Amino acid sequence: MVKIYVYLVKAGLKKLEEVPAIIRDQVKKALEDEK
Structure with missing residues (x-):
């Protein structure tokens, strides 16, 4: 997802x-998961 x-x-x-x-x-959620 981060790649997107x-x-x-x-x-x-x-x-x-x-x-x-x-x-x-979805991108925001993915970024939050990365933190």
Whole structure:
């Protein structure tokens, strides 16, 4: 899941706003699990 987050960052922070809320929530959960 973290790889997806890294991919999104590489794709551009502007595109993060275009990512569906569901995926964003999943990414947030994944980042919290990594901590």
